[in-house]
Amino acid sequence: MDELPLDQVRTLLAVVDEGTFDAAAAALHVTPSAVSQRVKALEQRTGRVLLMRTKPVRPTESGEVVVRFARQLARLELDARAELGLVAEQGPVRIPVAVNADSLATWFLPALTRVPQDPPICFELYREDEAHTTALLREGQVMAAVTSSPDPVAGCTVRRLGLVRYRAVAAPEFAAVHFRGALPEDLCEAPTVVFDRRDGLQDAFVRSLTRGRSGAGPIRHLVPTSDGFRDAVAFGLGWGMVPEPQAEPLLRSGRLVELAPARPMDVPLYWQQWKLDSPALSTLAEVVATAAAEALLTDRGSASPEQP
Numbered sequence: 001m002d003e004l005p006l007d008q009v010r011t012l013l014a015v016v017d018e019g020t021f022d023a024a025a026a027a028l029h030v031t032p033s034a035v036s037q038r039v040k041a042l043e044q045r046t047g048r049v050l051l052m053r054t055k056p057v058r059p060t061e062s063g064e065v066v067v068r069f070a071r072q073l074a075r076l077e078l079d080a081r082a083e084l085g086l087v088a089e090q091g092p093v094r095i096p097v098a099v100n101a102d103s104l105a106t107w108f109l110p111a112l113t114r115v116p117q118d119p120p121i122c123f124e125l126y127r128e129d130e131a132h133t134t135a136l137l138r139e140g141q142v143m144a145a146v147t148s149s150p151d152p153v154a155g156c157t158v159r160r161l162g163l164v165r166y167r168a169v170a171a172p173e174f175a176a177v178h179f180r181g182a183l184p185e186d187l188c189e190a191p192t193v194v195f196d197r198r199d200g201l202q203d204a205f206v207r208s209l210t211r212g213r214s215g216a217g218p219i220r221h222l223v224p225t226s227d228g229f230r231d232a233v234a235f236g237l238g239w240g241m242v243p244e245p246q247a248e249p250l251l252r253s254g255r256l257v258e259l260a261p262a263r264p265m266d267v268p269l270y271w272q273q274w275k276l277d278s279p280a281l282s283t284l285a286e287v288v289a290t291a292a293a294e295a296l297l298t299d300r301g302s303a304s305p306e307q308p
Helices: 006-018 021-028 032-046 061-083 101-112 133-138 172-178 183-187 201-210 226-234 244-253 279-295
Strands: 093-099 121-127 144-147 156-170 192-194 220-222 240-243 265-274
Touching (some): 006 061, 032 061, 061 279, 093 101, 101 121, 101 240, 133 265, 156 279, 183 201, 192 226, 226 240, 226 244, 240 244
Antiparallel strands (some): 156 240
């Protein structure tokens, strides 16, 4: 295989984005038969199945590599057109980014206001758990991600942002009822608030106290927004791990009490992005790194403006 024909690569991307061969054909202004032939030709050229013929169509693991390449190619083309002054009809630069909910609720959105808007940039944010944002990078849906993974996705660079400190907290009335004995054993039984079914932070905290013997209790309330999660804990629905910036005001006011003041949990965050010479993406990366240095903790346990 000497090259990947660009028309075939773009056709594969259209099928993935549109969800069906017919929809891709309409978007490309060709026949469905032409779309099918291009995809088959690309699969023959690569020697791999690139698409799962489901509804909607999904890329295989090999297909994700080609889709990511297609999106990067499109980004490079737009940047080249911008440098040549040919973007008048193209509109603003679009940068899709995957971000975890707690970062969105605390430091990430204010950071975006610092990004220069000349030329204009549109942010397309995908909310996802920090342990799973890299999946969107791998699939090529986003150009960058805030993630807890230090392992770079293929074709991406990694930059450490800092630590998010979580505190195990509960409403005073809830704590008085559910935490009367030994904390590790009580946590295994007490109702818990979790962000979604993939939220393992509460389980990880309990396992750290029980030396891996047990996780959080079976009664779990799913509250899939960062502010809603904090409020659910403050209202006494269950206990939970709340980011320190969100927990501190409620701890000071007495609406929350800390269950294990000496046992916070620090979650490292990283910035992963495509290896592209894209001015807009580079600018965003610098702004995010600066904002994270101001808002997050270093490994020494305190916020630092020098955090790289």
